[in-house]
Amino acid sequence: MPVVDWSREEVEAVVADYFAMFALDLARMPYKKAEHRRALVQKLNNRSEQSIEFKHQNISAVLLDLKFHYLPGYKPRFNYQHLLAEVVADRLPEQRSLLDIAAADADRPVVVPEVDDILAILTEVPRSDSKPHKVSERVVLPLAGMTNYIEREARNRSLGLAGEEFVLNFERARLIRDGRESLAARIEHTSKVRGDHEGYDILSFDKSGAERLIEVKTTKYGRFTPFFASRNEVDVSERNPASYHVYRMFDFRDKPQLYVLPGPMSATCELSAASFLARPR
Secondary structure (H helix, E strand, O other): OOOOOOOHHHHHHHHHHHHHHHHHHHOOOOOOHHHHHHHHHOOOOOOOHHHHHHHHHHHHHHHHHOOOOOOOOOOOOOOOOHHHHHHHHHHHHHOHHHHHHHHHHHHOOOOOOOOOOHHHHEOOOOOOOOOOOOOOOOOOOOOOOOOOHHHHHHOOHHHHHHHHHHHHHHHHHHHHHOOOHHHHOOOEOHHHHOOHHHOOOEEEEOOOOOEEEEEEEEOOOOOOOOOOOOHHHHHHHHHOOOOEEEEEEEOOOOOOEEEEEEOOHHHHOOOOOOOOOOOOO
């Protein structure tokens, strides 16, 4: 049976449903994704629940391209259609309640969460099913006048400090587990002791005694949320390839998890220019 393209009416319905769930999620209110999918089946053109879930994942990818967060549990799939990108870009600025909740959530103070086993939070580096791309008909960019919500959360100093303190506890526990209590006692919170100019936040150690320079990046949101790196951080990672590590904390508020990117950022990340230093000619 041939695949029938999604109509505008179908796309409008699935985008509206995604935004409704997202507002509930950010407001910490209960909802069930399966119930939403089943309700959408009745409104759409014989779409399966699986196809609806794929479309929700496409919406997550469009939102990331718009520098917005995405709904937890819907892994971004970047092979989205032009029509979907157009509808999301058109409808997002109209979601005043969702945007207000997102802004408040990005700015909200954060405390260091408690976990039963801090060493169990380490997980693998996430891999996307497909690399991000721009649809051929229209390049999706941050909307004029719209806040970059990923950057806004990244500027939350309370969140950044809580993430660093959490990683300090993780590193102490790691070295104590490895029988290196003396090294654990020497761990330094560099960004507090020396300042942000060093290009990393924490000086720790491998169990061999070799230095480990750790830059901590923390988000309350999902594992695929991109992070910001300064030119200085990138340069320091290039100068110290054997010792530099990015510790990416995600789902920090509810169920903290961590993955590690060792080595120069140019080798572990896709780097995109976010700003430029300009001088008059």
